[in-house]
Amino acid sequence: MKKAFLAIFLSSALSAGAQNLVQYVKPIIGTARMGHVYPGATSPFGSVQLSPETDTISYEKPGGGYNGDVYKYCAGYQYEDKTIVGFSHTHFSGTGHSDLGDFLVMPSVGKLLLNPGTADKPGSGFRSPFSHANEVSEANYYKVKLDGPNVLAEMTTTTRVGFHQYTFPKSDDSHIILDLMAGIYNYPEKNLWTYVRMVNDSTLVGYRSTSGWARTRNLYFAITFSKKFTSWGYRNFSGKQSYNGFWGQFRNTPNFPEIAGRQLRTYFNFKTTEGEKIKVKMALSPVSMDGALANMKAEAPGWDFDQVKKAGQDAWEKELHKIEVKALNKDEMNNFYTAMYHTMINPTIYMDTDGSYRGLDQNNHKADGFANYTTFSLWDTYRALHPLFNIMEPKRNADMIKSMLAHYDQSPEHMLPIWSNSANENWCMSGYHSVAVIADAIVKGNVEGIDVNHALEACVTTARRRDYAAIGDYIDRGYIAAEKSGTSVSSTLEYAYDDWAIAQLAKKLGKNDIYEEFTKRSLNYKNVFNAKSHFMQPRLADGSFKTGFDPFTTHNMGFIEGNSWNYSLFVPQDPKALIGMMGGNKKFVTYMDSLFSYDLPEKYFAETEDITKDGIIGNYVHGNEPSHHVVYLYNWTDKPWKAQEKIRMILKRMYKPTSDGLGGNDDTGQMSAWYIFSSLGFYPVAPGSTEYAIGTPAVYNATINLPNGKKFVIEAKNQSEKNVFVQKTILNGKVLTKPFLNHEDIVNGGTLTFEMGAKHK
Numbered sequence: 001m002k003k004a005f006l007a008i009f010l011s012s013a014l015s016a017g018a019q020n021l022v023q024y025v026k027p028i029i030g031t032a033r034m035g036h037v038y039p040g041a042t043s044p045f046g047s048v049q050l051s052p053e054t055d056t057i058s059y060e061k062p063g064g065g066y067n068g069d070v071y072k073y074c075a076g077y078q079y080e081d082k083t084i085v086g087f088s089h090t091h092f093s094g095t096g097h098s099d100l101g102d103f104l105v106m107p108s109v110g111k112l113l114l115n116p117g118t119a120d121k122p123g124s125g126f127r128s129p130f131s132h133a134n135e136v137s138e139a140n141y142y143k144v145k146l147d148g149p150n151v152l153a154e155m156t157t158t159t160r161v162g163f164h165q166y167t168f169p170k171s172d173d174s175h176i177i178l179d180l181m182a183g184i185y186n187y188p189e190k191n192l193w194t195y196v197r198m199v200n201d202s203t204l205v206g207y208r209s210t211s212g213w214a215r216t217r218n219l220y221f222a223i224t225f226s227k228k229f230t231s232w233g234y235r236n237f238s239g240k241q242s243y244n245g246f247w248g249q250f251r252n253t254p255n256f257p258e259i260a261g262r263q264l265r266t267y268f269n270f271k272t273t274e275g276e277k278i279k280v281k282m283a284l285s286p287v288s289m290d291g292a293l294a295n296m297k298a299e300a301p302g303w304d305f306d307q308v309k310k311a312g313q314d315a316w317e318k319e320l321h322k323i324e325v326k327a328l329n330k331d332e333m334n335n336f337y338t339a340m341y342h343t344m345i346n347p348t349i350y351m352d353t354d355g356s357y358r359g360l361d362q363n364n365h366k367a368d369g370f371a372n373y374t375t376f377s378l379w380d381t382y383r384a385l386h387p388l389f390n391i392m393e394p395k396r397n398a399d400m401i402k403s404m405l406a407h408y409d410q411s412p413e414h415m416l417p418i419w420s421n422s423a424n425e426n427w428c429m430s431g432y433h434s435v436a437v438i439a440d441a442i443v444k445g446n447v448e449g450i451d452v453n454h455a456l457e458a459c460v461t462t463a464r465r466r467d468y469a470a471i472g473d474y475i476d477r478g479y480i481a482a483e484k485s486g487t488s489v490s491s492t493l494e495y496a497y498d499d500w501a502i503a504q505l506a507k508k509l510g511k512n513d514i515y516e517e518f519t520k521r522s523l524n525y526k527n528v529f530n531a532k533s534h535f536m537q538p539r540l541a542d543g544s545f546k547t548g549f550d551p552f553t554t555h556n557m558g559f560i561e562g563n564s565w566n567y568s569l570f571v572p573q574d575p576k577a578l579i580g581m582m583g584g585n586k587k588f589v590t591y592m593d594s595l596f597s598y599d600l601p602e603k604y605f606a607e608t609e610d611i612t613k614d615g616i617i618g619n620y621v622h623g624n625e626p627s628h629h630v631v632y633l634y635n636w637t638d639k640p641w642k643a644q645e646k647i648r649m650i651l652k653r654m655y656k657p658t659s660d661g662l663g664g665n666d667d668t669g670q671m672s673a674w675y676i677f678s679s680l681g682f683y684p685v686a687p688g689s690t691e692y693a694i695g696t697p698a699v700y701n702a703t704i705n706l707p708n709g710k711k712f713v714i715e716a717k718n719q720s721e722k723n724v725f726v727q728k729t730i731l732n733g734k735v736l737t738k739p740f741l742n743h744e745d746i747v748n749g750g751t752l753t754f755e756m757g758a759k760h761k
Helices: 002-017 291-299 305-320 332-343 385-392 392-411 434-443 452-463 471-477 488-508 510-530 576-583 585-597 630-636 643-654 668-678 745-747
Strands: 047-051 086-088 104-109 135-138 141-146 151-157 163-170 171-179 191-200 203-210 217-225 231-236 241-243 258-261 264-272 276-283 323-327 356-358 365-366 419-421 691-694 697-707 712-717 725-730 739-742 750-757
Touching: 047 141, 047 151, 104 151, 104 163, 104 471, 141 305, 141 471, 141 576, 151 305, 163 171, 171 276, 171 323, 171 510, 191 264, 203 291, 203 488, 217 291, 231 258, 258 264, 264 276, 276 291, 323 332, 323 668, 332 668, 365 630, 385 434, 385 745, 385 750, 434 452, 434 488, 452 488, 452 510, 452 691, 471 488, 471 510, 488 510, 576 585, 576 630, 585 630, 585 643, 630 643, 630 691, 643 668, 643 725, 668 697, 691 745, 712 745, 739 745, 745 750
Parallel strands: 712 750
Antiparallel strands: 047 086, 086 104, 104 171, 135 141, 141 151, 151 163, 163 276, 171 264, 191 203, 191 258, 203 217, 217 276, 231 241, 231 264, 323 697, 356 365, 691 739, 697 712, 725 750
16 A cells, blocks of 8 residues: 555655746747747758648738738737748748748548638638638647648658658548748849759658848758659749659659749649658758758658657747746646747757868858757847757757857858847847857856857957948947937947947956957947937937937837837846936836826827837837836836836737737747746846846746756746736745845756735835
């Protein structure tokens, strides 16, 4: 009896310790409106993102500009749509710009239609109606019933392989369409070239070259079917159709037919029995068709769909267990672990299994001693995503930095990445925030395999690049003149912050001359501060402030994705000095309070896409990243408790377990990283520093399982939805007298205890 009891006890303890966390991941969260995430399958940091497209219409307006869909369908999927066009293999997660959507696959039954049809008449093409009632979205698994062809579609992935499983009805006319002209950045002229070669009667290889947001992007594929097709064909939408063989009379040999063109859709015909499953595997490579074949052989050699799904979900389980939390309720568990999931989608691995990758110089390279990554949305992610990696994923973050340094070495401009993807620099957004990511890692001691002196050289060279984005004007004047740039104020502020980060890196490495140079440059934020208005304002080349200033608008005011009211708080490197400039503690607190209480007039939403109602609380723009540190600035005043009540309010209003549950673009994980840090009770206000500002935990407890084998435990005593105020903070038995935490306190392991209450102290 004792042995039986002991066995039951141990089994129960094991189950508790090995709790299934994948169950709390709901990729459907944020798929409506502004979240711009996708519901499909992907592995942690995977090269393949296999997901449905509900539309990809993004054609240019006559006379120039976009019709709006280029923004709406950044991830290819909008929850309110009623039809699916197909399932493609590459997607951005949470971005504000579209691209990718490569190699769209779609099953069909009956008469072969090679046009997608329209949302209002899906039967006019291969598009299909669907119902959310028949849709399942999990970590590394997506399933949906396609009502048009009566086909059940399922998909999962490895790092480099998308695995489809289609359950067909009985039919002599079953088809699988491979659309090689589709793309989320869906302008016909952006599809430069496509090539396909038949390997045998169930396998093809090929590539396509596109010129979208990434202007010279090449992607190679290998696709294989679990069943031989009875016939096949293609249509060149700039030419004629050919049946039963790709070249027809123009094929070179009967065994290796091939096609090439700009606007190709191919199809494969089958006879199916009732409930028959046809499986499709597509492997991707940034380097070659042989690389794609090798990736498939290495990662998905067999046809066991459930086994691949389980392996992928096990990989997610391992990642999710890096932070184990007990939240207030199931909704909050869903929010937390979906946020964890979203932080581990990007950046994405960009190399074959043998380490081969395409470099920025468009040559092929081998990653030597590191994993090469792409998809660096650095204007967003330097703030919280990469600092989160420095706690959870230091080795992976070090590899990301090595990838940035490889980008620098291959760059004709000799610059670190700004916003890079697929061996291309997109030059999107302001600042040179790679330097903040690099400085943050090295200052915090995450230097595994990084040549720190080379890293400093790359940071300094980038920051001295006078001919990029008015850096020369910034260096000469100490600010960017309004005549030189439409984002003169925000860019000045961001450069100043980045310069401070470089100074911290130089100090860490004992380079005093560089430290002094960039410390001086980091004070340039003062040069766009108007002491009369107490706002950051655009300044003309003659030194005067531009007239007609409006602190609530972004239009023609020198800011990007924010207004002066928000950007006037963008001095994360020196909040104490900022408070003094703005008139001292009392005036600063009043300013902060008004940020959250003042409701923007309707006209400011209509004038620009940079400010949207989805991410707004009063005049606080949580949906755009320049505000993400702002609430924590209360910690530098005599009223840090005001941060606590507002953090809980932001968590509740901006993050919900629903399809519209993200109050703005997730921006490759930055919004979600803010949620994770803030739920745990601290936040990296100024990456490049080892200091975190303490807020208020939103969980009962959390355990960060550190890669060094230690644990950092967070406890919240008397936790509830009403008890949002911290009464006392205790670190390893010692009461903290200031609302700050050091990086070493976390990575050395220990316990942080919050005593919570309903009233502030």
